[in-house]
Each structure stands twice: as structure tokens, then as C-alpha cells.
């Protein structure tokens with residue numbers, strides 16, 4: 054999926070909102086970041102986690118946010134403009150521009166499922182981590198990512214089209230084996246599922262619905278159908294029968310000394 058234009062804007066709204074914040078908190082706590090550390094955020098988006106980490110590592114630390122989207126990196130640079138230890142780099146997670154063993158820990162929130170060669174990205178993550186350091190990775194169980202309240206046939210169609218937005222629908226189920234093969238150990242997984250029963254500007258569901266509709270138009274969905282689906286969700290919300298469920302999974306792993 055291209056994270057430019059409105060899609061990038063709505064993705065950053067998600068990151069700023071309650072559920073985006075709680076995902077960052079989960080990663081932040083899992084990594085137990087301390088002052089002076091060097092931290093890498095892969096697929097940093099609008100730089101919200103980079104900013105949080107920069108404030109924790111302080112002037113003696115280093116935080117690098119890397120993202121494949123020029124627009125996301127521009128937004129991240131603007132968000133982190135006052136932070137000297139933050140470096141924002143446009144790049145590909147399968148070919149990292151860093152020396153071996155450069156970082157004390159690594160974060161990646163909902164990025165790996167968008168990478169066709171996800172094994173290459175995991176192998177690069179391992180290469181740039183110091184042995185014994187920790188990675189905290191969040192990916193979503195997309196088979197269970199679902200809006201409720203629209204007419205079932207159209208709702209199914211919208212979800213089916215949205216499957217195309219990423220390459221790996223159920224990465225959390227596959228990632229422990231991939232991490233072991235790449236030189237990680239001590240793998241622990243924790244679901245951080247959430248439900249929205251309404252749509253508002255601080256809820257994941259509002260921005261995600263707009264994003265699904267925009268993505269679907271021009272595939273097997275036309276503008277009228279996408280608008281109808283959004284209307285049906287709004288009506289369901291007004292009538293108190295709206296729902297949205299997502300199951301992101303936090304996976305933590307330790308880089309082995311090989």
C-alpha cells in the first residue's frame with residue numbers, strides 16, 4: 054500500500070489516537086529503553102515512536118526512524134524537528150544503511166506485513182542489532198480485522214478487497230519460526246486486541262474506515278459502493294450497533310550471539 058496522500062494522513066491520525074498510542078506504549082515497555090541507548094524504529098511512519106524514544110534516550114542516545122515513504126519521513130522530520138538525537142531516513146527495511154551491531158534495541162510497529170520479502174527484513178534487523186539486544190515487533194492478525202454494522206454482503210466485499218493492502222495476513226503466526234531462523238531467541242508473544250464500539254476522531258475505527266474505502270475504490274469496488282459502506286457504518290454507529298475489532302500481536306525476541 055502507498056502511504057502517501059490521504060492514506061498516509063489517516064495512518065498518522067491512527068498513530069496519534071488512543072489505540073496507536075497504546076501500541077507504542079506496549080513496545081516502549083517491552084524494550085525497557087534507557088538513557089544513552091541506540092534504537093532503530095523500522096517503518097517509523099510519522100515518527101511518533103521516534104519522538105517518544107528520543108525523549109527517553111536523551112542527548113547521549115541515538116534514535117533512527119526508517120521508512121520507505123518519502124511523505125511519512127517528511128511528516129516524521131516535522132514532528133521531530135526540535136529533537137537533535139532523532140535521525141529520519143527514507144529507506145527499505147530489507148537493505149538497511151547501517152553497520153552490523155549498531156543498535157541496542159529495535160522496534161517495528163505494523164510494518165513487516167507490508168514487506169514482500171519479510172525474511173530479508175528480519176535478517177537485516179538481526180544484522181544491525183548487537184547480540185543480546187531486544188526487538189519488539191507488532192503485526193496484525195488481518196484475518197480477524199473486521200468492521201461490523203454494514204450490510205453483510207458489501208461488508209464482506211470491502212474486507213476482501215482490503216486483503217490486498219498487505220502481503221502477509223497472519224504474520225504473527227509465522228514470525229516465531231522466521232525469527233529463530235534469522236538468529237533470534239527468547240521469543241514471547243502477547244496479543245493487544247482492542248474493540249471500538251463507536252467512531253470518533255480519537256478512535257482507530259474512524260480513520261481505518263476512511264482508509265479502507267479509499268484503498269478499495271478503483272479495485273473491484275466503485276466510489277458509490279465505498280461511500281455506501283461508509284454511510285452504513287455511520288448509520289450503525291448512530292443506531293448503537295457499530296463495531297470494529299483488531300488483534301495486533303506484540304512479539305519480542307532477543308538477538309543471539311550466533
Ligand SMILES: C[S@@+](CC[C@H](N)C(=O)[O-])C[C@H]1O[C@@H](n2cnc3c(N)ncnc32)[C@H](O)[C@@H]1O
Pocket residue numbers: 056064065068073095096097098099101119120121122125144145146147161162163164167168
Ligand atoms: C501502518 S504504517 C505504521 C507506521 C508506524 N510504525 C506507526 O505505528 O504509526 C506502515 C509503515 O511501514 C512503511 N513501510 C512499508 N514497507 C516498508 C519497507 N519495506 N521498508 C520501510 N518501511 C516500510 C510504510 O511506508 C508505512 O509508513
